[in-house]
Amino acid sequence: MSSPEKTPDSTPAVSSIEGETKQGDDNATLKKHYDDLRKLYVEPSPTRLFIYDLILWCFCVVFDCFFREIRSRGGFKVPKKDSIIFVAAPHANQFVDPIILMSQVKKASGRRVSCLIAEKSHRRKFIGLVSRSQLSIPVKRAQDNLKLKQGIIKQDPNDELHIIGENTTFLKDCQPKGLFSFQKSLGTGLIDRVASDTDLYLKKPFKYSSEKTEIIGEKLFKEGSRYKSAERIDQSEVYAQVFEHLSHGNCIGVFSEGGSHDRPDLLPLKAGVALMALGAMDSTPGLNVKIVPVGMNYFHAHKFRSRALLEFGEPIEIDDNLLKMYSNSDTSPDAVKILLEEITKGVKAVTVTCPDFESLSVVQAASRLYSDNFSSKLSIAAIVEMNRRLLSGFLHYKDDPRIIKIRDSILKYNENLKSMKVPDHLVGKAIVKSKFSILIDLIHTFIQVLIMGILALPGIILFSPVFIATKRISEKKRREALAGSTVKIKGNDVIATWKILVSMGFAPILYTVYSLIGIKIVHIYYPQVSSLFAFITFYIFSASITYSALIFGDKGMDLFKESRSSWLMLTNQQGFKDLKLERDILSSEITQTINEFGPQLFPDFNLLDYEKKLELKKLLKSERKKRHLEKLEKGLTEEEELEELKTQELRRRRVEKKANLKNEDYTQVDKKFKMTQDTPIINGDDISSSTGLSSTSFSDFDETSSESELSLTTSNNKSKTLDIIKDQMIKENRERNDNSI
Known part of the structure; x- marks a missing residue:
């Protein structure tokens, strides 16, 4: 499964295996390699696993500095046992994607992932060292x-x-x-x-x-x-390594597109991932390999302080009939094709991809204008799902005259935003005031930005050599990757990788230089001070100063960007009013159109229902965890647990009585929900979307999205939510207890 590209800086933990059908491999050679590896295979020692966790933790610290936010969705779907192949896409960040995948899987399930890596990258000094510490498997391409x-x-x-x-x-x-x-x-x-x-x-x-x-x-x-x-590459040895790794109940990470890229759509997935799953189960009778699709969704993938959302899909089980087809040489290619199609559908269900950048820009703008109708900010997961559904609707109705008109209006509005040099979200949030009020706001913002700038300035100056180096080297690597690739558009997929790698290499050297300079200065005035103590003090001080610059710089830049609309209203108030009016009209048209076409595509058409489900799941999970801890602390036996369930049943009856008394209040709350504007965005976490997507970037959402979910309004509704949770917990506990009996 090789990428159709040739790139000098091909992604480090990325490559899939080459090959299209099982017949493409020499089965006798494969069996020999597999038998040899079965004898030589040794489980990673506790020391190696400790090194894996330590290196991964170090990278997570670095990534937390580079990204403003990294979150996962659907982590509960990751199986806690069985062999797993994680199929991740789109591969928008060369070296970053594998680390994010490994870290989020570790958080979700405590499991370690061994990614496939291009042998060329595996031979590099630093990347090879890291890949070996992360138990990666090299692949020739x-x-x-x-x-x-x-x-x-x-x-x-x-x-x-x-x-x-x-x-x-x-x-x-x-x-x-x-x-x-x-x-x-x-x-x-x-x-x-x-x-x-x-x-x-x-x-x-x-x-x-x-x-x-x-x-x-x-x-x-x-x-x-x-x-x-x-020459054609013989991948039998690689397949054998993968089979043996999976046969021991381990996890494999595959970026099945074959290489990193910056396209708005998915590249075709290579057949090797299906061969790995079927081949491993065929080689080891009784082995259960599950395939988990993973969507790598970024908000400006290559930019500093951007956001990322990793979404886990439903695990794909391999049917016994499919395995029988694979075992038969006549039907083996058909089995591979069927499984690959299922994997492709699974990956598309958790990604946000688009056939072209124009469609992506239209959907992004529609998403922004539509989401502004809600009083609260949407979660990252809600934004991704909203983009997925809006794109599905846009592609479905793209030839409708009404949709064509809205598309043209959005493109015109985007051009007006560019000409006035102001982002959309600032136009939406801005409130037109008198020029005097605007001037006061600008002065207040200027003072805040000035304070933040002064606090961040020392760190910016200290770290400026690293900023300059990362900019120049990443740009050079981008041009090299673009020149040697047949799938990249601008080569942006390598920028974040080299920014992080250069920072990791240069920052310690820079801090060391500052510390040595600090020792010399201290010894001039205080010769009795220990050199080691002075070095450690200056090193920690330098790192702290640059980290504080990151915090204050973030806040200052946010304030500076928000001041653009105020400045525009002060210098060109009429032009800004016209732009805001154009936005309001366009937002109204988009909302009406979505509310009309949405129910035709998605029966589950209500964002509020989705957010309520998310809230319920969070509270339910918290209650379960709390009860589990209480049970462990009490050390309840089965009989005691039965008594506890009886007590809960009595509580449930009391809750039902209270619920009947409050029935009228709940009806009123439901009416309020129905009066709220419906949205064709989101389903529950078990949704399976048929449209595939891979977001290269979601413009301006990194500035408007928030960790907070839409809150459930009114205190009566909160009471209803808690009552529903209690009923669900009691019901599940009773069923679990009946099954155990």
């Missing part, structure tokens, strides 16, 4: 072995699969199922057969990364170009 060959190639004008060579030695340099590429890696093709030294046939048409590279490639095919090729 054909695109990493592409080498320049002699001769010139052209394409047969009458057959796009026929490659004609001049002074080439195809018989020597190329082989069936090998990789074929231009000199500049504009595109790649899979070799089907080599007819002669000057005649070669591809299995499928040449694949380009974009329309621009396709134009260049077609021109080169006509004029003639140098070429690269790589």
